[in-house]
Amino acid sequence: MEWIEVKITTTAKGIETLTGVLYDMGISGIIISDKDDFAQFLENNRKYWDYVDEELEKLKEAESSITFYLSDDAVGAENLVLVKTAMQNLKKLDENHEYGKLDVVVANVKDEDWSENWKKYFHPLPIGEKVLIVPEWEQENLNNPDNRTVFTINPGMSFGTGSHESTQMCIEEIEKVVKKGDKILDLGCGSGILSVIALLLGAEKAVAVDIDDKAVEVAFSNLKLNKLDENMMQGFAGDITSDEELRSKIGSEYEIVVANIVSDVIIAIAPFIRDFMKKDATFICSGIINERQIEVKEALERAGLVCENVRMRNEWSAIVCK
Secondary structure (H helix, E strand, O other), rough: OOHHHHEEEEEOHHHHHHHHHHHHHHOOEEEEEOOHHHHHHHHOOOOHOHHHHHHHHHHHHHOOOEEEEEOOHHHHHHHHHHHHHHHHHHHHHHHOOOOOOOEEOOOOOOOOOHHHHHHHHHOOOOEEEOOEEEEEHHHOOOOOOOOOEEEEEOOOOOOOOOOHHHHHHHHHHHHHHHOOEEEEEEEEOOOHHHHHHHHOOOEEEEEEEOOOOHHHHHHHHHHHHHOOOOOHHEEEEEOOOOOOHHHHHOOOOEEEEEEEOOOOOOHHHHHHHHHHEEEEEEEEEEEHHHHHHHHHHHHHEEEEEOOEEEEOOEEEEEEOOO
8 A cells, every 4th residue: 555644744742643633534543743842852962963963953953843654545635635634724723823834745746736646536436325425527427327316526636525424324324314305404514415415315404513714615516516506504603512603693593413523522522512503413423533433522511412433444433323
């Protein structure tokens, strides 16, 4: 298997936060380069050196960084986009610039060519019993003998293409419960894949919410790409945990609420989920690494939800609640 080297520049203070974010995404094998630790090492061990090489001394001024490796395939490609999106969101929250540049540097792959490189990875992908995800460039010669519901996507640089286990489990659970005329609330909508697929499967209305306004724009782009009426979707950018006005705009009486995001965010939004749900509605969440499954489940139960089903696929878990 081939690998992609990914390096994120940060500060000594940012290392703990970044490693936590990456671990929540299921990314391990992290190499940490802490500028402060290195400087301290040089000073503490100077007595053992006849001299310190000039180039080595210069490393005291280098930035702290985190390096890790992703598989050079569709899953690695999607994880890279997830990492980039997470760093963009962290930059917005880091008002005092305590975490440094948070630049994501990819070795051996020109960043501007990345969206084109995706094309060699993505082909029609059947999910569950009803859905077929089709890259836009493969529409012309599409073979769909099972007459599945087709969701068309141009992966570009947006997380949420269907190749990730967490996305697949959410789609599989949505297709089990969605009915004609349903309203679905998609929290942390990313590319809008879950919202649009629910609409294609018969839902009447989708509300897509993300902390990143660009994600909401991409969700509407995918709505248009799938030839759905733009009035079928409403989009909001913001944080439901701190924005009461936003929660009011989102409203209630949803038959389906879905959140395909990281564990910490699911735990944070758990107290608000029930307010969005109609009686007997379904809440579906994923993006949860297996090690944190119990923690997330307990948070949902404390918020008054009844967890009816827990699924695992490789390193990821999905939870279905009422």
